[in-house]
Structure formats: C-alpha cells, structure tokens
Amino acid sequence: MSSMPTEEQKAAVTKIPLVLNDRPLSWITDKVSSVVEERTPFWWWVSFMVTSVIAAFGLFCIGYQISTGVGVWGENHPNGWAWDITNFVFWIGIGHAGTLISAILFLTRQKWRTAVNRSAEAMTLFAVVCAGIFPGIHVGRVWMAWFLAPVPNSNGIWPNFRSPLLWDVFAVSTYFTVSVLFWYTGLVPDLATLRDRTNSRFKKFLYGTFALGWRGSNRHWRHYEMAYLILAGISTPLVLSVHSVVSFDFATSILPGWHTTIFPPYFVAGAIFGGFAMVLTILLPARLIYPQLKDVITLQHVDKMAKIICLTGSIVGYAYLMELFIAWYSTNPFEKFTFFHSRFNWDGTGYYQWAYGCMMFCNVVSPQVFWFKWCRNNLWVVFGICMLVNAGMWFERFVIICTSLSQDFIPSSWHIYHPTWVEQGTFLGTFGIFLSLFLLFMRFLPMIAMSEVKIVLPEADPHHHPHDEEAHH
C-alpha cells in the first residue's frame, strides 16, 4: 500500500464526518439508488432535448468539414492549427480530474474522494470522448488516418514513432481504455445493488448482466481490492503522462512559444486545475437538483476541491510568469518577440493580447479568492470561479497555439487567424455531446459509488467503537 496519510490529512478526515447526520448503510443505498429509480423528471427530458440538439449540430459541422475539406475552418498558412487542437487540449485537460481523483486520491487515502469519484470518472470518459474527436477530424484526409496505426501498407512506410502526434494517439487511446476499465470495475458492486433492488425483469436482466453476478463474496473482494489498487497505481503515472505527452506536441517543436521545457508539469497542473473546475461545474447543479445527496457531497468536498483549484491555479500562474522570465532571460529575440509582442502586444505588433489577458485573469487572478473560506463555502462564488476557470483554460490553449503560430520566425509569412462558424459549431457541439452523455449517466447509473461510501461510514469498521472513527491501520 502507498504512503501513510499525514497528520493533517487524518485530521481533515476525522474532524467532520464525511457523511453527515450519521446515516445508516441502507440510507446511502436508498438515496443514491432513488436517483436512478424514480420516474424520469421533466427537467431531464428538457435538458436532454437541448443538449442532444446541440450535439447533433456539432456532428453536422463535423460531417460538413470532413466532406468538404479543412478549408471550411479558418486555418491558413501559417496557422496550421487553431481551434481544433485548442479544443482537443481543453477537453483532454478536463478529462484528467476524474482519474486523478480516483487514482491519486485513492492511493493517498483521501477518503473524501468516494463521494465524487464516480461522477468525476464518468466526466473524464465523456471529456476524453469529446477530446478524441478533434485530432481525429483535424487531419486533411480522415479516411487515411489508419496510416497512424503500425500496420504494413501499400506505401511500405511505417509510422514515425518519434512524432509527438503518434505519442498522442497511443497516450489518449490508452488513457481512455484504462479509464473505462477503472470506472467499470468500480461500478460492478453498485450495479449489483441496482440489480437486487429493482423489480422490473428487464432492468434486472440489464443491470444483472453488467453486474457479472457480483455477490459481495469476500473471496472476491480480496482480488477486487488488489485489482482496484493496481489500477489506481498504474493510472497515476498514466494520468500524469497523458498531458505531458500532449504538451510534447508543442514542447518538442522548434516554434518560439512552444519550444519550452516547462510545458509538461505546467500542462499537468493546468489539467488538474481545469478538471476540478469542471467537476464542480457539474456537481454543484446536481447537488442542487438532488438535495438527498447533500449529506454525501458535503461542503467539505467543495471546500477541498476549491483549495486544489487555488493551488493548481497558482502553479499555472507561476508557469506563466516563468515563461515570461525565461523569454527575457534567454535573450533569444524570437522568444522575446512571441511573449512580449505577440502576446503582450508591447508595441502594437501583436494581435492576441485580449486572449492573453483573459487567460491571465481567469486562471491566475480569479482562483485567488479561494484563499478565503467564505468564498470556498459560498457555492455561488465557487460556481462562478469555476466557470471563469473553464473559460480561462480554453484561452490558455488558444494563446499558446495561435499567438505562437501567427507570428514566428519569418515576418513575411505572418498572418492572423479568424475562426468560422463551422469551428465554433463543432466546439459547441462537443459540449452538447458531453452534457448529453452526462445526463444519460445520471439517469441510468449510480452517481455515487455506494459501496465505497459505505466503507467510510463508521459502522463499516469491524473494530468500530464510538468516538474513534479513525479507520486506518
């Protein structure tokens, strides 16, 4: 097992109970399952309609672009990439919180994770689905994308294993697969719960099938816990690697503004940052809609996540400043130009200073309010900041890609990029896809990992005595 938790962590865990009001096991089961079992509420139908229409429009844009050519986007020479890769990195970033919560917090014995990890993991999967769309469709000849796979072909050429894009292909697909396995493994016991509670034969059959005949046997739990631990173990370096690899797309290139060794840690921090913001963006409304969950997803959880946002936001801010410092310190005229002219628009030679400004404010300034407990506990403030962070993280990627490309080495080829409705539609569409999938998830699967929450209940401890709820040996 991994590192022992520190005293503070213990304190954090023990001070306030993770589940309020001393709820019994069955209460957990009832409340969580009720979300799935109750009649489909009206609001769900309405919102699902809306989101799926948006998703459909996105798919239309994608179809149009594939059938007509990348030219329907605003990209040009020298801006070979723009919104496509921006959105890719944006979604991949969001897709990090889930696995991070499930894996790293699991290893570090952050028991409070149990309340949020299920939905966070689901969110991860859906975000990665959205992310996967963009590298897929941004290529000029989608129907030739199979050249990326190491299969012998008529050209007698093998993929280039040194290309960061190929690393991406492997990293993202691995990340998605492992996340699915991890998520599903966690789901099995809860699927069994739903199986045992439902009376409809059809549901019984469906949930039963996916529950694989789980019967809570301890001989099973024994392997199950080991498997879960190992998955958490390998997911931890994986989640760190994925965004590092994504950052290599830029870091290994020679473009001023891309060619930076700070990128991997900075991207990972950014991913956690944006990811947690998105988790909260999703959970706070859910908590509002399902008051019965309030005792499980407590203010304590929100508070902890707000702290993490504040921390990672500051790390990202540090990275931004360090970039500027290095640009100045290196005395490399190209570096200096990219950062101080293209991004800052020092002397009117730039164009994207507004994007840079948005990025700085949303990602560095706004999360600082989380130093104050009042802000961390006021859900409206938290929600607002999270929205800002979501926007800010998108702008970060946009700034990195577009400012660097539009003004690089040879001034004669400088050109500005303007998006078209197709790009905007595609991006919007991915939100539709993301939300539709999440709504389906809320409707048909337990939003909270019941069996895991039960573990953190005092009565789950075989040596349970009142006033000693320290569950760890």
Next chain:
Amino acid sequence: MADNRKIYGMGAEFPSATALFQAAEKVRDKGFKKWDVHSPFPIHGMDAAMGLGKSWLSAVVLCGGITGLLTAVVLEFYPSIIEYKLVVDAKPVTLATVPAYFPIMFELTVLCSAFAAVGALLVMNQLPKWYHPIFNWDRFAKVTDNGFFLVIEARDPQFSETKTRALLEEIGGAHVTLVHD
C-alpha cells in the same frame, strides 16, 4: 421444507460488519475450508479473519506489463533499425535518441497491465457467473445493501446440517437457512 434438491450450503445473516468479522474468526478457528462471507463492501481485515493470504493478482499484472513493454520495443525498433530505415530529421537511432521512443513503451506497458489486472480479476473470481445457488436465498438480496452473510458450503468435509446450524446460531447468526442448488 424438505425437498430433494441438492444442498449448496448453509447461510446465516449477521447484524453488522463487526458481528460478521467475529463470526468469521470463529468459523476459521473451527477449521472450515469451503465457506465464505458476503458483505456490501470489503470489510477491513476480513482476509485475515477468514485465514486468506494476500491476493497474487499483482503477479499477473507484472507479466502483463512486461508483455506490453516488449511489444512496444519490438514495434518501435524493428522497423526503425531493420525494416524501414529512414532518415528522419537527420536523427540516428542510438542511445542518444532512444528517449523519443519512451512514451509509446510506457503507454503500451500501462495498457497491457490494465487489461491483465481486469482479466485476472474476472478469471480468479470466476466472473461473470450470472447464476449462483446463493441467489436462491431470498434474504440474500440485502447483501448489496446492508446485509452481512456467512455461508458454509455442503462440500466442506465438516459440513453437517445439524452441527453447522448449531454453530452458526451459536456465533450469533440469524435466519440460519439451508441454501439449495
């Protein structure tokens, strides 16, 4: 209810994790082999209480990881050195440039480990198994909610309808029931 169906074993229900834990220790000391406990969540220390050792699933995962790594090594270096020798960016394939090949090695290692872990989990637990005699016990549905059960199988040499029932009741089991196949 006397019928001629084959007996699977005898189960008893316990009020709490603690009760189940103590019961398990007793059954273990009695030297039973073919028995099991069922709970809505993994109970800490239950493995010891049942006299089970550490799961060796990790060994399988290690093999999976190694397989993945080797696959990657072959996939990357065979073509670059033997099959499709190409001059790309004037970079040789030497120790100096090997780091460029690490990401894919790493990803494949992780991928295969993950598959190994889940695969091993299913195999070792003999899942999926959609039918199991224990499901015939009506009370057993509670196991995924808040029920704690201990079941001794008929296959166990020490099993006898009367003695076992007595034992289960003695260690505090309620609703002691004969579970048929």
Next chain:
Amino acid sequence: MKKIFQHPPEPVNGKKYWRSLDEIAGTPEFRDRLKREFPAGADEFEAGGVSRRSFIKLMGASTALAGLSLSACRRPEKHLVPFTKSAEWEIPGKPLFYATSMPHRKGAQPLVVTTVDGRPIKIEGNPGHPASMGTTSLFAQSSILDMYDPDRARLFRERGLESDSTKFDAYLTQLTGELGANGGDGLAFLLEENNSPTRERLRQAVIAKYPKAVWAVYEPLGNDAVVQANKDAYGDDIKVTPKFDDADVILSLDSDFLNFEEGSVEMIRGFSKRRRVGRPEDGKPDMNRLYVVENRYTITGGMADHRMRLPVSQIGAFAVALAEKIGVDSALDASLKQLAGTPSFDGQWLAEMAKDLQSAKGRSLVLVGARQPEWVQLLVGAINAALGNLGKTLVGTASDVKPSLKISDLSLLIQNKQVTTLFIFGGNPVYNAPADLDWATLQKSVPAVIRVGLHEDETSNRALWQVPGTHYLETWSDGRASDGSYVSVQPMILPLFGGWSELDILARLLGQPKPEGPELVQDTFKLLAKPADFKSAWNIFLHDGFLKDSQLNESALTFNAAAAAKFIETNSSNPAAGNSYEIVFIGDSKMDDGRYANNGWLQELPEPITKLTWDNAALVSVATAAELGMDVKDHLGKQDFDTLEIKIDEKRSIEIPVLIAPGHADNSITIPLGYGRVFNGNIAKGAGVNVYPLRTTAQTYFAIGPKTMVKRTGNQYRLAITQDHHSMEGRAIVREATLDTYKETPDFPKKMWMDAEILREKGPDNPFNDGSNASLYRHPPLDAPNQWGMTIDLNTCTGCNACVIACQSENNIPIVGKEQVVNGRAMHWIRNDRYYASVDEHDPDPEMVMQPMMCQQCENAPCETVCPVNATVHSTDGLNVMAYNRCIGTRYCANNCPFKVRRFNFFDYQQRPLDKLKLGPLTEKGSPDTLKMQKNPNVTVRMRGVMEKCTFCVQRIQEAKIAQKVKAGASDDVRVPTDSFQVACQQACPAEAIVFGDIKDPKSKVSLLKAQEKNYRLLEYLNVNTRVSYLARLRNPNPAMPDAAKSAAFEKGLIHTEEGGKA
C-alpha cells in the same frame, strides 16, 4: 471512409473492346476480328491455352495504342524539327523540345517549348539566342496557360449568332471581290504592335492590292513618345537600345527598365551582369551604381543605390535641372531657360549625382521612362549626348517596321465615315482605347467590323464577325527579337478551338487560300535569308529558333540638338510642382494592359511590390494618405481598405481601393491599368477596377491639373494581399552591406546578428559553443553521389516573379482564388518576400529588399520528425522529400517549419470550381480538359488534405539520375555530371540569381558560390542546416550623396562588431 480512385477515362474505342469482351469472347466473328487485329494474339487464342489474363493484356495493349493515337491526334501533320539533337521521333511519355518565340510589342522572345505526347506543357527561354540565353520573362512563362484557357473563343459568330469557318471563308471571298473592285475603299486594319516580317510583307502586299486601305496600330502601353523622339533626334526608323556592359553609372528617370521598359529580359541580364560581385581576393570587386528617380517603388527602384521619390510630372523639371548641371548642347540653352523653374527636389542630391555621371563620361547611362513626354525624351537624349554615351552605352539600330496610323487618326477617319470595313486583329480597343475617343460608339458606327481575338470580349460584342484567334503556340509566324534577329514562331499543336491567325486572314484578303502550313513564313524566310539550300536552311532555322547573324545592323547615333530645341520650344510644358494630385497610369506588372486578365497564374501572382493579388489598387504615400484622412497605421490582419473616388473631369471618375505604398512620392497617385474586364472570362470576372475611363489621348500616362479631384468615399474594399508584415523586425533575414564594407569584411553576413553568437570562439563568456553549432549526436550520413543545394544571389535578384510562375507551371501548383488568398492560403512554392528597411521607421524613404523564399531543404529538417506517418523524410542526396499519397494532412510539419514554406490543400483546388469551394461535394468534380492538358505528367496533382512544398524539382533530378544510370550501365559512374540540368526557377531567372547544383562537386557553380564569404544561411542558430543559402546583398552608395549614410546605417544595426556589441 472508402477512397474512390479516379482513373482517367479510357478512349471510347478502347472501352468498346472491354464491354464486348464477355459477350463475344469465343464467338467465331470475334475470332477472325481478333485475327485481323492481333495475329499473334489470335494464334495464342486459337491454341486454346490462353488465360483470360494474358488475353486482357493484349486488349490492354490495344487500348493503350488507341489512347496514344487519340492523345497524339492533335500533333500538327506538318513536320516540325525537334530541338533535341537526337534524330529520334517522339517516344511516348518522353518530352520533345521545339524552338519558337513569343511575339510581343517589345520584340519577340525566343523560347523553347517542352511538349509531351503532342501537348506543350512548359515554356523555357531559348539558350541558343543571345536575347534569352535560356531565361524567360514572367509573361512568357505564363503564356502557356493562356493557350489552354477554357474561356477562349470557340465559335465563329456573325452578328453574335453562331456560324462557322466555311461561312466566314465565303464572306472573305465575297469581301475580297467587293474591295478589289473599289481599291479597298473604306478598308481599315487595327492591329497590335508586332514586328513580324511576314506580317509586314503581307501588309505591303495588301496595301499594294488595296491602295486605299488604312493600316493602324494601337498599343495601350506603347512608346510613341520614344519613337517620335528618336525620329526627331537621330533620324528615321532608328531604335535606341541601352548596353549595360560598360555602364558604370546609371540614372533611371521614371524608367522601370528592369520590369517594364523594352526587352526586360536582356535588360535584367545586362544589368545584373554588372551587379554580380566576385570575391575580393579574385581581383577588385566592382559593380555599377544605379540612381533612380521615380514616383513609386518599382523593382528597378528596389535595386537602386540612391533613390529619389519624385512625382512623374516633376521628372521633366528634374531633367531640365540635370541638363543645366551637365551642360548640354548650347543649341538647347534657350529651351532650358524657358523651362527652368524652382526645383521641388533636393538640389544637392542632383548636383552630386550629376558629378558622378560626369566623372563617368562614356561609361554612364541615363534612361527615361516611355511614359515621359517627347520633350523630356529629347532632353535626356541631349544629356546622354553631352555625357558621350551615344554609340557606347546607347547604340542605335535601324528598325524595319514602317510607321502606321495611330488609333486617334483611325477614329477620325471613322467619324468622317471613311471606314466601312474594319479588321481588328487582337487587341481590345473597346476596353482599352483612350476614353476621349469613345471607341465603343465609333466601332458601332462602322458597318462591318471583323474581329479576330482569343476571347469573346468587350470588343467582340459589337463586331459583325467574331473570329476565334490563334495563340502563338498554335500558329505559324515569325518575328524579330529585341536585338533585331529573325526568329521563328512555330505551332506546337493544332489550334485547340480551330482559330484563324491574322496571317491567315491577310492571305485570304490577298486572294490566296488559307495557308495549311508555314508557306507564308517560308516565303519571308527566303527573302531574308536567301538560302542556297532552302530545305536544310529552313530546318536549321526551325531547329535553332532563329536565323544566325540576322540582327539589324547598328547605325551611328548623332544627336540633332537643333531639331530637339525646335521641338521643345514649341511643344514643351513643364507643370509646376503644384499641390493638386497627379494621377499616374502604369501598366500592371501582371496584367500588362489587361491582355492577361484571364490568366489565373498571373491574377494570383503577388504584385512584386505591394504583394496584391486579384485586384488593382491606387498607391499613395503615407503623407498623402494622411492628407486624404486615411488610417495610416497598418496593423496585422488588415483585410479591408479605404476606397478613393478619382475624378479627372466631370465625366470621368472611378472608385478604387487605395494602398499605402512606402517610398511613394507625395501628391502622386499611381493606378495600374489592366483590371476590371467585363467578359465571360471566369478568372477575370470581378478582378479589380477598370482605369481606362480616366485615360485620354492627351494624358496617356499621367494626368495632372486643377480638374483632377481625389476624395475618400468612406467605403471599404477587401484586398487579397499575401504579405501582411513589411518589416524584418530587426532580424537579419535579408543581409546587406555597402561595397566598401564588403571589401573590408567580405564575410560580414556571418558576423551579423545571432550568427555572430554562434561563430564566437569558445571562451569565458561562451564556454559551450565552439563555433560549430554542433548537434548532440552524429547525423546519419547523406552518402548519395550527388548532394543537391542552391544559392540565391540577393544582389542580382530583382523580384520579378518569373521564378514563381515557372515553378507553378512546372509543378502543377493550383490557384486558389481571391477569397482563399485573403484567408492566407496561397499555394506558391516560391514566394518573393519584400521588406522595407529603414533606421527610423517613420522615414518616408525606406529601402526595399527582395528575397525569394522556398523550401530551404534543411538537412536537419524540423518538419520530418513531427510527421506521425513519415510522409516527409530525407533522401540520401539531401532532399527533404514528400510522399503525397502517404500524407494525411496533420499540418504539424507546416507548423514546425521555421520558414513557413509548406503549403496545404485546404480544399480540392485542383478539382472544384474556385468560387464554390465551400459547397464541396455538391459541386461538379474535375477541371476543364484543356487545363488537364497543361499538367506536367511527371508531377503528382495533389488532392485535398495534402501538404505540398518545393522539392527542388525532384522530377528533373530523377530524370537526370535515370539518364546517368542508363549511361553508366554496369559501371558505378552514376554521378550526374556537373551542372548538367537546371531546376525550373533557376532556368527562368533572367538575372541568373538562382543557382542549383551538386554541392558535393567542388567544380559546380553552386559549390563555388557557396564558397564565397558573403554566402549565408537563414536561422543558422536553429542548426537546421539548410541546403539553400543566400549571397548577401551589396549596395554601392556614392559617399558624396546626402543620403549615402542610409545604407551604411542600416547595415550597422546588424553587423556584430568585434567589441561584441551592436555598433
């Protein structure tokens, strides 16, 4: 998604075989049919043992043959003599080369045309002819596309109704009868300027047959003033040509001789010969000095060592002042006094420049633009005479073209109803005749107008007969090159749309039948060459493309000052430098007078200075722009530009977008002609504004006076400009220094900017870098026998763009249309970067530098490592090669290319109509057949979603390598011989600035150039190790000049002095 392969359609007859195969295989009639066609195959068939496969092989062969004969059926039956030395006749798929020449008002350009299977696909200069030496101009390069233009006139029309050639022939017969009766009364011809001896001969014959006939010639960009001045100053039929070889000091007064004045190809070569500077140790490096006085930046001005911006209307005043300073023939004193005014320009500049000219008596040269009025031409003649340049740097040749009427004379005749039958050969007077003539109405008033033209255009619409004309690649003719030598014009292909040439019609008017072949030209040839053995002489003539020693003989030049004085006193008017704007009309550097308006290559070609495509725009100086209340700050991403309303008088006004042109003279507005055509040309449609309505007989080249009014309309117009940013941002991309600096520190480019850091010795302040800019690891060897490389001499490159078009036609590069260019998606593999450079950024007189930029063929190519599918990798002979059918279009390579020379097919530019690109699959697929015929069969036509770029013409390299391998046979002598072939851009370049070759071979031209100290590579610090390198630019300022400091100051900003700091 499944890829559908588009196979080329098989010839119809071939198809029939395939279909009938299964039905009739084995039937007796099929067998004997087979016997008839393929005895060998038939035997095999009857033997019974034939497999379907081998049978299909036979059929395939037949189809191939059928296809071949089909595609070859357009080859003229008359025998042409191939340019190749070999006696071989055509080998399928192998190119044949024919010598011909392109007729032009400035003298025919000797060419060699590459044809494949009977299709001309590429045009090169004629290496045998002194006027070409294998190089070509922009227009010659692009003229191939004019021939294949799908919008060309295809129909004979009588009163606009469809007709045919036989009807037209009948009409001519009848006409000949009528005219013969009345001695050609009312017969008139209007032609384009062309010095074809055959046309001249037929003209004489026609005039002889129809004494009353009228022969007029109109060139919108003609040089009447020059001709007239030469007549007055030197005598009849004298043509004066400058010789640059011994011209040390050159003054150009509003003369863009490197681009637009007579015979630019020779001009560029002659001039650049004196700009090509050797290494100091190989003797004293020396170059000529160029002074330019002009109102706007021309590429000539870009080459200047000293440049003064002066309104065109002030050039005369400048000439007067100069004449006084130099002291011309005393006969002119009176006229000079009469013209003397208060100069509006820097007197010291002129004084010092005059001194410099005088110090180089006999070795100097003063050129004046054809747009200047005759009196200025005469003054300059006087100046040259005073400088003793006549006969030395200026030589006269007798011209054999007899003078003709002007269009103004002709229009008078028409007004007086003296013209009943008007033949218009080529040209387009309705579009481009002087506005005051109101030619459209005049032409309507002529009962019978017979128009022969390549397009059904503005002029055709009002003609009785519209006759499809022939392109010079489709017809027999001849001409005289600018040096007067007699050149051939022979057809490469039968007229695509069955057109008639002007010679055909003249012949018919003479009662002869329409010539089937070269008869007419042969008759002229007999007269000119007087060959002993006609047949062989004729063959040699066609083979070489010109007649040896046929230059017109030189005639001594003596300046007739008295005549000049007489003319000046009576006809000169020297407009004072007022504040009213002058409107300057210039021929467009791409559209010429509008004749190339439907040529997509030229429309999309960036204008050399403004980088503007698909439009024309008025050019003004920053000050003038501010005066007009425009936003003078140009920021990145600007697409919409103000428009001006320009009024010459109440009747005539146009609205035209306006561009701020650094280095433009104040109070002067330059407008290029040749746009705003209205006819069914898909390319020309909607391109630019027609400026001819402002142009009158009196004010042909510039208009000034109280009546000209200019104001901002407040409207905006979108312009497609390929270069957004005009400053190098202090990065030493183009490197230049003065000649003196070069003499002291020949390797100054390597001491510039960041390169200085790399080259610094290892030391306390520089512990790691030992000057080698070394890599971490050893690179795999590039061990092929040849290693290809290139140098570009920035000191001779004028930025004329010939290379861009040459590359486009060699490599099947598509055009993308205006909207795409606005989006920054132009496809050119070579672009000519143009930067303005000045120490103070608000300096109204910046320097201008040009830099051709194509794939630099980095040895450590950043684009390669990022491609996930290995679509771009390195060849062992040092090329950065592209596998187009492997590319999936991630565009990562382009992002990682520091030179941004990779081009992406955002749409299916080769397959879809450019105006409906966004409809994609909803539009019809496939390009017009004629355009397909132009494509180079050795170069892949790239599809949508594929990245492309310069490959050093890899197809030519492969051809050379294969040829060498064949020669080598078993031996291992596979090294392609030194400089045995050229790449497209190099071959076209008139300045010979681009040199390509084997850098492994120490004897090759390119190796010698790379050995020069002033050779440098771009972005050296990235260690990309480019195979393309540049020879730094040199300027030769006159230290006495007031602006001499400028060039010096500019270079100082970049050269890294020993102290380590910037000077």
